[in-house]
Amino acid sequence: MEYSVEMSNKLNELLTRTYDAEKGFKEAAEHVDNPIFEEFFMTRAKQRYEFGHELKSEIKTFGQDPDKGGSAMGTLHRNWMNLKSYFNSNNDEAMLSEVERGEKEAVNTYDDILNDKDFVLPPSTESILMRQRNAIKKTLDTAKIYERAVS
Structure with a gap:
């Protein structure tokens, strides 16, 4: 029982970050001018929505309840993105920079x-986390490329 609770706590931490990322990507999409970046952010928001469902299912397999919302830190980060876009003349670069920062933190959380x-993670859980982590890493790499293109 203790293992199930501990596993669920770790997965719920990722789930909370996933909720935050989904909301953050939607927010970023609202603040960019370039339609390519807007599509990039909206696609990533949808991806995180799907990640959330995978994590919820995995948490339920351990007989636990998934968390239902994002974190205060995520709200703070989105508010920072709003403020930064308000004062920054290059919203695209500002949003890409914030996404890069958030994705680095997400990769670190998954790595931890x-x-x-x-x-010891069960193989099914490890597989889900590796796939999600690699997708986040790819998003990070793409955001870096886009950021260099607009700076």
Whole structure:
């Protein structure tokens, strides 16, 4: 039972970050001028929505309840994005920069869970987390390329 709770806590941490990222990508899409970036952000928001459903299902397999909302830190980050876009003449670059920062944090969170030597992940959970982490890493790499293009 303790293992299930601990596993669910780790997955709920990722789920909360996923909720935050989904909202953040939607927010970023509203503040960019370039339609390519808008589509990039909306596609990533949809991806995070799907990640959330995967994580919820995995949490339920451990007999636990998934969290239902984002974090205060995520709200703060989105408010920072709004403020930054208000004062920044290049909203595209500002939004890409914030996405890059958020994606780095997400990759680190996934890495911490995947590399935790004191906790053995079930193969199904590890597979989901690796796939999601790699997709986030790809998003990070793309955001860096886009950011260099607009700076």
